[in-house]
Amino acid sequence: MAKTTTQTAKPETLLDIRNLRIEATVYPPGEAPKAVTLVHDVSLTLKRGKVLGLIGESGAGKSTIGLSSMAYGRGGVRITGGEIVLNGRDILKVGAGGIRKLRGREVCYVAQSAAAAFNPAHKLMDQVVEASLLHGVATRAEAEKRAKALFKKLSLPNPDTIGERYPHQVSGGQLQRVMTAMALCSEPDLIVFDEPTTALDVTTQIDVLAAIKDAIRDTHVAALYITHDLAVVAQVSDEIMVLRHGRLVEWGGTRQIIKEPRQEYTNALVSVHEIEHHEQKAEGAPFLSVKNVTAAYGGGAVKVLKNVSVDILPGQTLAVVGESGSGKSTLARAITGLLPPEQGTVTFDGRPLANRLADRPKEDLRQLQMIYQMADVAMNPRQTVGTIIGRPLEFYFGMRGAERDRRVTQLLDEIEMGKGFADRYPAELSGGQKQRVCIARALAAKPKLIICDEVTSALDPLVANGILKLLLNLQQQENVAYLFITHDLATVKSIADSIAVMYRGEVVRYGSKSKVLTPPFDAYTDLLLSSVPEMEIGWLEKAIAGRRMESAGN
Amino acid sequence: MSFPILKLIAQRIALGIVLLFAVSILIFVGTQILPGDVAQSILGQAATPQALANLREQLGLNDPAYIRYFRWLGGVLTGDLGTALTSGQDIASSIWPRLENTLFLAGCAAVVAVPLAIILGLLAVRYRNGPIDKIISAFALASTSFPEFFIGYLLVYFFAVKWQVFPAISTVFDGMPFLQRLQAVVLPATALTLVVLAHMMRMTRAAILNVMQSAYIETAELKGLRPFDIIRKHAFPNAVAPVVNVVMLNLAYLVVGVVVIEVIFVYPGMGQYLVDHVAKRDVPVVQAVGLIFAAVYIVLNIIADIAAILANPRLRHPK
Structure with missing residues (x-):
């Protein structure tokens, strides 16, 4: 699977994004449409064969930046400024036909949910070799042979026949690996991995992660690895870029980012999971x-x-x-x-x-x-937030009018949101706020x-x-x-x-x-515990080596 | 092919048969509660009460309704549709050539309309919200909005009267050469095509647009496929079920709804036959034609259901 010698002629820098600016038009309810900037003048460079991790919360612009390397804007997103130099040319200037030539050939994409990203109407093999045939990289027989070799490399079961199956006949973890094989099949220079393991169980995630890492190493393909999980990205990346609200926060080597973060926000991400909770003693009778x-x-x-x-x-x-x-x-x-x-x-x-x-x-x-x-x-x-939270009050306690409104306000205070939210609709809330409203509704009873x-x-x-x-x-x-x-x-x-x-x-x-x-753990608890990614370079190899049983999703 | 899918298909067919029996009861009851008396309409106003009573006895009209229903149903199942009251001819033998004619006309319209509608639908999606999409939609909607007799007369005015390229009256007869027959039905088939085109086209467009939101369409885009190839190869196969359904509904309409068109073009099909005999209150003929139309509807819908089942890879290839 090694790259051919033609590559030595190509520039050492594969991808050079300069001052990228991406905008979208939003249509807020009851207001005039307006343009918002999703990515503010972000620059990055990626050398051939290297892996750059893009991390940040939702809305940070990670996927948007990742997809820009294929000159693609999801859902009406527009690239309005900057240059994206791939293999020595600005791909924003090559026109629609030129862009089609590089997609699936020079850059391939692995989506978060492979289950949704495969077409349910076609066999896996037809989809895996499609880009190779389209771009004339290989004949059908060659492409299928390569696909089977990749299936094997990604440790998929029955590599010779799995291509004959339809997407719904294959588990989520396996589909994610088939998608990685699909991306590798046309021998691209760059693969954009967009949260490829986020939708998987931890025990499956570790297998897929290891497979992806091996494949990247053996094929010398470069990658943009997008995720919100620092522990995951620490396993595969050479460098990590932290993004927030479409702006660059910090960019550095993997070790530096996870061990010596220079920015406060990076530090918050690194230490995010730690809540001190002292176990309550199991006293009294269960209810x-x-x-x-x-x-x-x-x-x-x-x-x-x-x-x-x-x-x-x-x-x-x-x-x-x-x-x-x-x-x-x-x-x-x-x-x-x-x-x-x-x-x-x-x-x-x-x-x-x-x-x-x-x-x-x-x-x-x-x-x-x-x-x-x-x-x-x-x-x-x-329904407004007030109606949603007020409904159990009416239903269980018969509260009406001012009494109910008072209690709704109280509950909104308890979930740290305040009275002003009572007249809002769910669509106007962020994900966290929505979950808080659901908590208040449960508490109301x-x-x-x-x-x-x-x-x-x-x-x-x-x-x-x-x-x-x-x-x-x-x-x-x-x-x-x-x-x-x-x-x-x-x-x-x-x-x-x-x-x-x-x-x-x-x-x-x-x-x-x-x-x-x-400890001592039973085999399954051990597997579960050892599969949780730790923010430690080299954790993945250690975890794989120390496992006592296969995960159920494999 | 596997077991669950065969079961599903068998269920659909069984359901269709049950439905057909239910329809036969409805048709029978419906014609029974119509005012008027068959004996009276055969013998006319001048008939003596004795003659009427004799004829009623002879036709079995004095038997209870359910016995008459089963007698009729038994006849239908053995291919005997009864005799027409007005002409005394065997209904089955006069219906078959007419049914053939109707199916020929409907078939001609379908062969043009279905592929055209689907291709226009695909094009509309490819150039969605642009001028091509708008023109296709406007043209299709306009042609559907006109009543079919109006379209029929427009066609006759231009193509038969003004330019004289096609005949205004679609006469066909036994042993007519195929090409001549084809030429005879050009105008009615065109009118029918225009009537059913928009519905199928709009539905194809909507069904594909629905699929275009899917993540696998993005996957195809990111492979570098051309927009039309994405629609054809990745979107359309997943939109087949709703499209087949609407196509079958329209095919049924082509067979059943030709009544008006056949009358306009004096085409010797089922529609003409039905209209003639409704006017003459010839109940057995109306019953027979009604049952055939119902059967066409039900059969086409069963085909649509089965096609939708077969189009679903989850049912075709279970885990």
Whole structure:
């Protein structure tokens, strides 16, 4: 897979972006359209065969800058200033035909969600070799041969036949690797990786990350690696560029950025996960017990919970961790009655809860509230924040008029948002604010238990941190218990009092936080813990070498 | 082909058959509650009460409705559609050549209209919101907005009367050479094409535009594909299901909705036949034609359903 000798003739600097300015037109509700600048005069250079990590929160302009190297503006975004010199020429001046010639040939793209980025109507192989055939890089037979070699290199199962499958027949982690193979197939000079592992489970992420890293090393392709996770980018990059609000914050070698950040913002990113949370002692009787619950979808056809038992103590947090498909969310559905268990019971305050949601009295409904991962879709976009938070007040307590408004204002204060937000619509809020409104809505019912289903997964680390702190404060004030579902172990450490580790529908490890996180570990907990990226150069190789079992997603 | 997909298809077909029976009941009931008496309309105003009673007895009109329904249904299932009251002829043998004619006309219109609509739809997406898109939309909408008889007469005025390139009356007969037959139906087929074009074109455009938002379209763009190739290769295959549905609805309209066009061009098809016999209150003929039209609708919709199932790779290639 080594590059041919023609490359030595090409300039040493592959990509040179100078004073890049990118704008977009936004259409705020009720106002005239206006132009906003997404990227302010950012410059970067990338040498042949090197990897530059672009990191920052959402809205930092990382993807926008990454895609500009292909002269592409997503969703009406316009490149309005600067130069993008690729292989010695400014690609903003080569015209539409010239741009088409470099896309898929000189620069390829790996998207965040390969599941969405593959066309469901075509076989994987047809899509993988498409760019090579289009640009005349290889004949079909050559391209397929190369694709199969790449599948093998990326340690995909059945490399010779996986190309005959359709995207929906392949798991998310595998698709992400197929997409990497697709990008490598036409032997480009540069690959833009846009959060390629963010949508994956931690145990799958580590495999994909290792595969990508090996592929980059062996093919000498240069890469822009975009992510919001510093620990991930530290594993693959030579250099890291920190971006915020479309401006450059800091640019330096990987070691310097993670060990000796010069800017305060970089420092905040580096130390973001650390919340000191002292575990509460497991004292007193649990108010909610899940006993030997078995649940299944499709009338018993697919068992997703097998004999699960957990207890929740008043005012404490039980964290449920596991990969996707391990049954975490199904446990929440069984507790709330959305999916009536086939066997086992859920007891609340010493009496069994009705299995089915429809059979539960209003009072039981009030005591169990939920917060979801996608705050956007959990709120009615046509209702104001005041209406959304006020609804449980009306429904459970019959509050009306001024009394209700007073309580809404109180709740808005508790989530640190203030009265002014009562008349806003969800669309006017940021991701973190939306999640806060959902928290207030759950709190409004004065429940004993709030089930938090991946509530911070869709948020930027700093914002997620704020939400976690808020949840911890509210727990102290209101003495509410949490069932905290997550796949992120860093979050678990910050918030849990006790932990249940789930694997394929079973609880494989359960106890107080200190007990669960202290060795000796069972094989799965070990895998899970060792897969969480650490901000340490060389962590990836160590973690791969030390693993005792394969991840389920492989 | 695998088991679940066969089951789905079998379900659709079974459902279609059930629907056809339901429609046959509706048609029967509908014609029964129409005012008037078959015996009276056969014998005319001057008939004696005795003659009427005899004829009713002879036609079985005194039997309960459900017995008459099953007698009719039994006939239909064995290919016997009954005899026309007005002419005394066997309905089945007079319907077949007319059905053939109607299908020929509808087929000619479809062969032009369907590919044209889809290509125009693709072009409209390629040049969306630009002048080409607007012109295509305006033309298609205008042609749909005119009533079909108006389009028919416009065509007759220009092509038959003024320029005299095509006949105004579409006479076809048995043993007519294919090319002549084709020439005879040019004007009615054009009128039909113009009527159904816009609906299919707009739907194709909307279905593809919907797909154009997908992430895999971006993937294709970033591979350097040409815009039209992206639409053709990556967007269209994922928009097939809604497009097939609207195409089938319009094909059904071509067969069933030709009534007006056939009358304008005096074309000897099912529509003409239906209109003639409605005017003469010939209930068995109306029932037979109604049932055939319903069958055409149902069959085409089943085909659309099956095509949509087959177009879905998740159903074609299960995990």
